[in-house]
Amino acid sequence: MMKNQILLILGLAAVLGCSETPMQSKTQDPQKTQDTQWAYGTDTNATTATTSPETSTKAPADSENLVADKQQPTSSTPLNGEFNIVRVKDYDAISPLPIAFNADSQNISGSAGCNRFSGSYQTTGQNMTLSKIASTKRFCLEKGVSQLENHILQLLGSIHTFKTNENAIDFFDNNNQWIMTIEPSEPLAAHPYQIKYTTQTMVATNTLIFSGSQITCQTDDPTQPTQNNHQNNHSKNLSTSQVKDLLDSINELPMAALSTLTAPSDQRHLDGAAYAKLTIIDGDTTYEVPDFDHGNPPAAVARLVAVLLRQSNCPNV
Numbered sequence: 199m200m201k202n203q204i205l206l207i208l209g210l211a212a213v214l215g216c217s218e219t220p221m222q223s224k225t226q227d228p229q230k231t232q233d234t235q236w237a238y239g240t241d242t243n244a245t246t247a248t249t250s251p252e253t254s255t256k257a258p259a260d261s262e263n264l265v266a267d268k269q270q271p272t273s274s275t276p277l278n279g280e281f282n283i284v285r286v287k288d289y290d291a292i293s294p295l296p297i298a299f300n301a302d303s304q305n306i307s308g309s310a311g312c313n314r315f316s317g318s319y320q321t322t323g324q325n326m327t328l329s330k331i332a333s334t335k336r337f338c339l340e341k342g343v344s345q346l347e348n349h350i351l352q353l354l355g356s357i358h359t360f361k362t363n364e365n366a367i368d369f370f371d372n373n374n375q376w377i378m379t380i381e382p383s384e385p386l387a388a389h390p391y392q393i394k395y396t397t398q399t400m401v402a403t404n405t406l407i408f409s410g411s412q413i414t415c416q417t418d419d420p421t422q423p424t425q426n427n428h429q430n431n432h433s434k435n436l437s438t439s440q441v442k443d444l445l446d447s448i449n450e451l452p453m454a455a456l457s458t459l460t461a462p463s464d465q466r467h468l469d470g471a472a473y474a475k476l477t478i479i480d481g482d483t484t485y486e487v488p489d490f491d492h493g494n495p496p497a498a499v500a501r502l503v504a505v506l507l508r509q510s511n512c513p514n515v
Contacts (some may be wrong), residue, residue, distance in 0.1 A: 276362070277301065277321060277367070280438040281380040283308070284366075286353060292346065297380060298439050301456045306331075306354075307439070310347035315354070324359050326369070331355055383438055392479040393447055395506055397472040397492045397515055404515045406442060406506060411436050415512035440509050446479065447502035453485055459498055461490035468497035476503065 221456035259491045282294035298310030299319065307316040310333060317331035331354055338344050358372040369378040393408040402419035414433045436444075456478070465471040472490035476499055487499055495503045507515060 277319070277326075280383040281367070282324065282383050283350065283378060284381050286350060286380040287377045289346070290434055293485045294381075294383075295350070296383065296439055304391075311343045312336055312354075313347060315351060317354070321360075325362060326338075326357050326360050328354055328357055350378075364391065368375050389445055390481040391445065393444070393448075393502075394475075394477040394479075394507060395503065395515075396475045396477075398475075399472045404512065406510050406512060406515060408506060411438075413506075413510045413512075415510060415515070434510065436509055443505050444502070444509065447505050451478070451502065453480070454476070456485045456487050456499070459487050459490075459496040461488065461494075462496060463491045463494045465494075466491045474503075 257445055277299040279299060281297050281299070283292070283297050283483040284294050287294060294310060295309050297306065299306055304318055304320060304355065306319045306328065309315070313334040315333040319326060319328045321327075328501050331351060333347070333351060338347070341359060353369075356371045356377060357369045358481065359370045359374070361368045361370070361472050366379050366381045368376055369380075371377050378467075386494055391408075393406075395406040397404045401421050402417065407414045407416070412433050412435055414431075416431050428485075463471070466473045466489070474492035474495065475489050476487040476495070478487075487496065490496060
């Protein structure tokens with residue numbers, strides 16, 4: 199009896215000893231399992247990490263075959279200011295051509311080489327639409343200028359998107375192909391000129407003063423409340439191209455002969471026109487044009503007066 203009990207105990211021990219090893223072999227190391235899942239990408243966090251844009255690299259676009267980056271964040275800042283067209287599709291090199299964007303009026307203007315152009319533009323993010331593009335029809339003698347002008351005007355009409363870089367803006371067509379690059383124009387050099395244009399009626403005096411890159415409008419009308427006069431007094435900053443137009447007009451003047459110019463009409467003496475007076479200051483030298491009818495200046499200063507009035511946009515002049 200005792201012998202049988204001993205044999206039974208030994209048999210049970212053997213059975214228990216054999217079953218313990220397989221049970222332990224089925225237990226996996228949690229850390230080892232996690233490493234295996236990461237290595238094969240079964241963990242969602244691991245997969246995201248390997249494709250994160252922050253760790254990916256992208257070669258910069260070839261400057262000769264630029265393509266718009268559809269992932270580029272859109273910009274809420276509209277095109278505005280003075281630029282130069284410096285590169286265009288299908289041309290190896292061109293001389294810089296001025297182009298200006300006015301965000302307030304959404305107008306575009308510039309030079310295509312010989313003739314000037316103008317039009318309207320709208321931007322939404324980095325999308326851009328140009329419309330109503332028109333140009334002057336001056337005959338251009340320089341070889342190749344007309345072909346370049348036509349090419350630039352066609353490219354302007356095909357602009358679909360733009361991309362702003364650190365020192366330039368690239369334009370692309372509706373196929374995301376690069377067509378044109380512009381760069382900010384150089385700051386305008388200081389000039390010594392001041393212009394004062396005054397009109398006077400029996401009751402009011404209006405004055406335009408051009409200095410630096412600014413035009414100031416001043417109104418003195420004793421018949422109007424002081425508040426109204428103040429509302430008509432304002433200053434306007436001119437763009438680089440606007441200042442250049444004025445300076446070009448000044449450079450065309452026969453400065454030494456300004457004081458001898460004769461008014462082409464005398465309606466001001468009969469209250470048929472306001473008196474007008476033009477004064478130009480060049481450093482320490484002052485040139486004055488004898489008074490004339492507002493609206494009919496002497497031919498020698500007609501262009502300057504027209505440009506000055508157009509740039510000022512003063513309500514009472």
